[in-house]
Every structure is written in C-alpha cells, then in structure tokens.
Amino acid sequence: xxxxxxxxxxxxxxxxxxxxxxxxxxxxxxxxxxxxxxxxxxxxxxxxxxxxxxxxxxxxxxxxxxxxxxxxxxxxxxxxxxxxxxxxxxxxxxxxxxxxxxxxxxxxxxxxxxxxxxxxxxxxxxxxxxxxxxxxxxxxxxxxxxxxxxxxxxxxxxxxxxxxxxxxxxxxxxxxxxxxxxxxxxxxxxxxxxxxxxxxxxxxxxxxxxxxxxxxxxxxxxxxxxxxxxxxxxxxxxxxxxxxxxxxxxxxxxxxxxxxxxxxxxxxxxxxxxxxxxxxxxxxxxxxxxxxxxxxxxxxxxxxxxxxxxxxxxxxxxxxxxxxxxxxxxxxxxxxxxxxxxxxxxxxxxxxxxxxxxxxxxxxxxxxxxxxxxxxxxxxxxxxx
Amino acid sequence: xxxxxxxxxxxxxxxxxxxxxxxxxxxxxxxxxxxxxxxxxxxxxxxxxxxxxxxxxxxxxxxxxxxxxxxxxxxxxxxxxxxxxxxxxxxxxxxxxxxxxxxxxxxxxxxxxxxxxxxxxxxxxxxxxxxxxxxxxxxxxxxxxxxxxxxxxxxxxxxxxxxxxxxxxxxxxxxxxxxxxxxxxxxxxxxxxxxxxxxxxxxxxxxxxxxxxxxxxxxxxxxxxxxxxxxxxx
Numbered sequence: 259x260x261x262x263x264x265x266x267x268x269x270x271x272x273x274x275x276x277x278x279x280x281x282x283x284x285x286x287x288x289x290x291x292x293x294x295x296x297x298x299x300x301x302x303x304x305x306x307x308x309x310x311x312x313x314x315x316x317x318x319x320x321x322x323x324x325x326x327x328x329x330x331x332x333x334x335x336x337x338x339x340x341x342x343x344x345x346x347x348x349x350x351x352x353x354x355x356x357x358x359x360x361x362x363x364x365x366x367x368x369x370x371x372x373x374x375x376x377x378x379x380x381x382x383x384x385x386x387x388x389x390x391x392x393x394x395x396x397x398x399x400x401x402x403x404x405x406x407x408x409x410x411x412x413x414x415x416x417x418x419x420x421x422x423x424x425x426x427x428x429x430x431x432x433x434x435x436x437x438x439x440x441x442x443x444x445x446x447x448x449x450x451x452x453x454x455x456x457x458x459x460x461x462x463x464x465x466x467x468x469x470x471x472x473x474x475x476x477x478x479x480x481x482x483x484x485x486x487x488x489x490x491x492x493x494x495x496x497x498x499x500x501x502x503x504x505x506x507x508x509x510x511x512x513x514x515x516x517x518x519x520x521x522x523x524x525x526x527x528x529x530x531x532x533x534x535x536x537x538x539x540x541x542x543x544x545x546x547x548x549x550x551x552x553x554x555x556x557x558x559x560x561x562x563x564x565x566x567x568x569x570x571x572x573x574x575x576x577x578x579x580x581x582x583x584x585x586x587x588x589x590x591x592x593x594x595x596x597x598x599x600x601x602x603x604x605x606x607x608x609x610x611x612x613x614x615x616x617x618x619x620x621x622x623x624x625x626x627x628x629x630x631x632x633x634x635x636x637x638x639x640x641x642x643x
Numbered sequence: 644x645x646x647x648x649x650x651x652x653x654x655x656x657x658x659x660x661x662x663x664x665x666x667x668x669x670x671x672x673x674x675x676x677x678x679x680x681x682x683x684x685x686x687x688x689x690x691x692x693x694x695x696x697x698x699x700x701x702x703x704x705x706x707x708x709x710x711x712x713x714x715x716x717x718x719x720x721x722x723x724x725x726x727x728x729x730x731x732x733x734x735x736x737x738x739x740x741x742x743x744x745x746x747x748x749x750x751x752x753x754x755x756x757x758x759x760x761x762x763x764x765x766x767x768x769x770x771x772x773x774x775x776x777x778x779x780x781x782x783x784x785x786x787x788x789x790x791x792x793x794x795x796x797x798x799x800x801x802x803x804x805x806x807x808x809x810x811x812x813x814x815x816x817x818x819x820x821x822x823x824x825x826x827x828x829x830x831x832x833x834x835x836x837x838x839x840x841x842x843x844x845x846x847x848x849x850x851x852x853x854x855x856x857x858x859x860x861x862x863x864x865x866x867x868x869x870x871x872x873x874x875x876x877x
Contacts, residue, residue, distance in 0.1 A: 260755065263747070263751065264746060267746035268746060546744050552731075553755055635698075636704040639703065
C-alpha cells in the first residue's frame with residue numbers, strides 16, 4: 259500500500275512536468291486515433307462491402323458504360339439472385355461545395371441487393387411509385403434540412419440539364435458502416451430522359467450490381483460473366499464488391515501510407531517524451547532507490563515502481579486522449595463529411611492505441627529502471643538537499 | 644552496566660577508489676574492535692575515510708581486503724542478497740540529510756524498512772508507533788518531511804533506523820545539518836538509545852561537541868587509524 263502511494267504521489271512531485279507529459283501523451287493518442295479513423299474512413303466502402311455482391315463494369319474503364327442488354331444475359335447465369343444496373347450521376351446540388359454521391363439505380367432490385375439500407379414500407383412504396391422520386395440518406399437530409407416531399411434539383415455534369423426530384427423516402431443504415439449520405443433515384447427516369455435528349459447515351463448502364471447465392475462461387479461466376487462478353491465491343495470486368503471498392507482506395511494508397519506513417523511518428527514522439535520524463539525523474543530519485551535497496555527491497559520491486567509510474571503516466575494520458583477523441587471525431591467528421599461520409603471511431607482503434615500506450619509505457623520505463631537497479635549503494639546514499 | 648562482548652571485529656581493512664587510471668587509497672590496514680553497547684565516535688578531517696569505514700561496517704560497501712566480523716559473521720564474504728537481508732535486520736542508518744522520502748508521511752517513511760519483513764499491518768503499526776513514541780513525534784506521524792523542522796526530520800530518520808530493532812546503529816554526521824538545539828536533542832536521543840535500549844552506535848562526526856556524547860572515540864587521518872585520545876588530535 260505504501261509503495262502504491264509512493265508510485266501515485268511520485269507522479270505529482272513535479273506537477274507541471276507530469277501534467278505536460280500526460281497532456282503530450284493525450285494529444286499524441288488523440289492524433290493517433292484521429293489519423294486511424296481517417297484511414298478507416300478511407301476504407302469505409304471496403305468495410306461495408308458484401309461478399310454476396312459482385313460489380314460488373316467495363317473492362318477498359320469505369321468511365322465507359324455497358325449496354326443494358328447485358329442485364330438479361332447476366333441473369334441467366336446460375337447462382338445469381340438479382341442484377342441491378344446503376345450509373346454514377348454526378349449531379350450538383352446548387353453549388354459544387356454541396357457535393358454528395360448520387361446514383362441512378364434500378365431501385366426495386368437495388369433495395370433487394372442492399373438490405374442494409376433501411377427504409378419504411380410506406381416510403382419505399384412512395385419512392386417506387388414516383389418516377390421522379392428519390393431516396394436519400396439520413397445524414398444528407400440533416401445536412402440540407404430536407405423533408406419528405408421536398409423538391410430537389412440537381413444540375414447534371416455527366417448528364418447535362420436540371421434534373422428535378424421529389425424526396426419520397428429517407429433511408430438509415432442498418433449499422434454504422436452504411437453510408438447514409440447517398441442520393442438514389444430511378445434509373446428509368448434517367449434513361450427515359452436520355453432517350454429524348456441524347457438517344458445515343460440511352461440504354462447504357464455504368465455498372466451492374468450482381469447478387470449471388472453463395473460467396474464461394476464469386477470467382478466462378480465472375481469468370482462466367484466476363485467470358486460471356488469476351489470479344490464483344492464492351493468487354494466486362496467482374497469483381498467482388500470489396501475488390502471494386504479497394505481499387506478506388508488503391509488509387510490513393512500513397513496518402514494512406516503517409517497517414518499511417520505519421521500516426522507511427524506520433525507514437526515515436528510519445529515514447530521520446532515519456533522516456534525523457536522518466537529518465538529525469540529516476541535520476542532525481544536515485545537516492546531513494548538506493549534507500550530502497552538498503553532496506554533490502556529487491557530489484558523487481560524497484561523495477562515495478564519505475565515501470566508502474568511510467569505506465570500510469572502513459573495510460574492516464576492515453577485514456578484522456580481517447581476521451582477527447584470522441585468529440586474530436588464528431589467535429590472532424592462533420593467538417594470532412596463531404597469527403598468521408600462514414601467517419602466513426604472504431605473500437606479496434608481504441609484498443610490499438612491502448613495497447614501501443616501500454617508498450618510505450620513499458621519501454622519508456624525500462625532503461626531508467628535498469629539504471630536504477632545498478633546504482634552503487636554507497637554513491638546513491640549521498641544525498642544533497 | 645557496560646557490556647564487554649565484541650560485537651564488531653575489524654581486521655586489516657583496506658579500501659581504495661579508482662579515479663581514471665589512478666588508484667586512491669582511502670583506508671589502510673584498519674583493525675579495531677567495537678564492543679556491544681558501545682557508543683563510538685569516528686572522527687577525522689574531510690577525506691580521512693571515516694564515512695567509507697562506516698559504509699564498510701554497515702555492509703553498504705565492500706573492502707578491497709580485510710574482514711569485518713559482526714556477531715561472528717564475516718560480512719565481507721556475504722553475497723549481495725544475504726548481505727542485504729543481514730543489513731536490514733541488524734543495522735539502522737542515520738544520515739546527515741535525513742534521507743526521508745518527501746512524498747511519504749513520517750509514519751510511512753518509518754514503515755518502509757518493515758515492508759520487507761514478514762509482518763502484518765497491525766504489527767507494523769505497533770512497531771512504527773513505538774518508534775515514534777521513542778523519538779517523541781507520535782503527534783506528527785501524518786506530517787510530510789517538508790512540514791517538519793530539520794531536527795524533527797532527523798528524529799523521524801532515527802525512528803526509521805530503530806524500527807526494525809537493529810543491534811547496531813550507524814550515523815553519518817547526524818547533526819551536520821542541524822542547529823545547536825536540534826543537534827543536542829538528536830544527540831540526547833542517540834545517548835538514550837545507547838544507554839536505555841543497549842544499541843551499539845557508531846557515529847561519524849567532525850564536531851567535537853557531538854563526539855563528547857559518545858563513550859569512546861577513534862580518529863582517522865588519511866585513511867589510517869591514529870591511536871590515542873581523539874582530543875589530542877583536534
């Protein structure tokens with residue numbers, strides 16, 4: 259008990275130094291958690307991917323479309339449940355800064371393929387009944403203060419013109435991994451309008467979403483789909499939804515690597531700061547450790563006292579940093595919501611930061627502790643006031 | 644009543660320190676006995692080797708050669724672990740600068756040496772309370788060192804030295820940092836420990852007034868023990 263008191267009270271012997279060290283650790287942990295949350299947000303699409311979905315796109319590039327007639331051919335392959343076509347619409351709401359993802363989709367089938375998009379039956383029915391209806395995510399509705407029945411006009415960039423929509427439904431994610439900031443409308447509305455305005459662009463899908471019965475068949479079905487359109491004018495590239503999402507992340511992988519690197523530099527900084535504090539503390543208290551040795555305290559106890567102090571400083575800072583991370587993630591998430599619609603602090607990040615802090619706590623105290631047990635008793639007992 | 648049994652026998656003790664390539668002899672051929680219940684003052688000028696000799700007797704340091712028998716055990720032959728245990732059981736230490744831990748109360752400081760002994764919390768409390776009552780600081784047991792005067796801190800250090808009931812108490816300049824009144828109080832207390840509780844005390848000092856509280860004196864000069872009465876040399 260006395261030794262525990264000694265350990266705790268030691269932390270506040272130099273209040274300013276300890277408080278500054280704890281704050282440094284908490285800022286570092288906060289940065290680590292934020293940076294890793296950004297990385298998670300980067301991979302949000304990948305995390306939300308389902309093994310039961312494949313994406314079929316033009317083998318040359320996603321920029322090129324596929325004939326809608328492919329849909330029926332794909333449906334014929336065994337092991338497939340549903341096929342829905344979709345197009346990236348790229349519409350702008352009032353001005354560019356209001357960016358959000360908007361897609362023209364085969365609505366009814368899309369909702370069957372994405373059961374994680376939760377929408378009430380009434381709203382779903384209203385959405386499916388209205389050709390100009392749209393289904394928007396909860397976060398998007400909150401962002402623009404929209405309500406059901408509101409008219410929304412998107413300025414088309416890929417498909418020029420002003421496109422009018424009526425909000426008929428609001429979807430929520432089944433869990434936190436679902437992007438609640440998408441804008442979905444009927445592919446038929448897009449296609450019929452194109453037939454009138456630019457007929458050459460009609461009956462073209464940007465991609466197909468293919469539902470499969472068994473994820474284990476994904477590779478076989480993918481090969482089968484691609485072989486179906488081999489040597490055609492528009493060859494396909496079929497991959498799992500996860501692989502499709504990863505191909506987007508791969509384009510910006512360098513940024514992710516830099517962020518990861520910075521997060522580990524931050525950990526290095528914590529280590530240096532705490533190791534320095536512990537080194538100073540132990541050097542100042544070498545007489546006390548000599549006293550302990552004189553009273554026959556074993557090296558393990560002295561080691562434990564020093565490591566305990568180091569751990570206590572680091573873990574206090576880490577816990578404070580984690581507590582501060584929650585509001586920080588909320589603020590940063592709101593600011594970056596346009597770029598990262600899913601910006602959630604994951605448990606894994608918290609556990610990782612705690613684990614790393616634990617290791618840093620041990621490593622920081624290790625060298626000072628090793629030095630303290632080597633103290634020459636006669637030298638160590640020479641105290642100066 | 645004086646006891647005549649030898650408690651410490653020092654034989655042909657040599658100790659030197661290395662400074663770079665140079666070897667500096669600190670103690671040379673020291674031999675003498677200390678009787679049980681003695682209050683010995685070790686005197687000498689700065690650098691004469693008296694603190695080194697005290698450290699050797701207390702088992703804090705090891706000699707280059709020679710032997711120190713304490714109650715029949717040659718402590719120079721004990722391994723580190725055994726020596727450490729022996730030290731905590733048989734020797735109490737009093738330092739010039741008290742060596743109290745500032746973040747622990749007087750009670751906790753005194754309790755420190757007991758924590759490594761197989762004693763219950765109740766037994767430890769009894770020991771500490773008794774030591775505090777001997778030094779007259781029972782009412783200050785919850786005070787931190789900085790809340791106590793120099794004299795009171797030294798009395799806490801004395802309580803810590805006696806709490807394990809050691810047979811030998813070594814004191815290195817115990818009054819060196821105290822005013823005259825506090826120094827007298829501390830020396831009276833040490834005399835009481837010697838006379839009333841029969842503790843063998845070895846005190847290093849360069850203060851003749853302090854040395855006068857001792858029953859006998861030894862004088863060291865340049866690492867050599869000078870025979871004769873210490874007053875002659877001061």
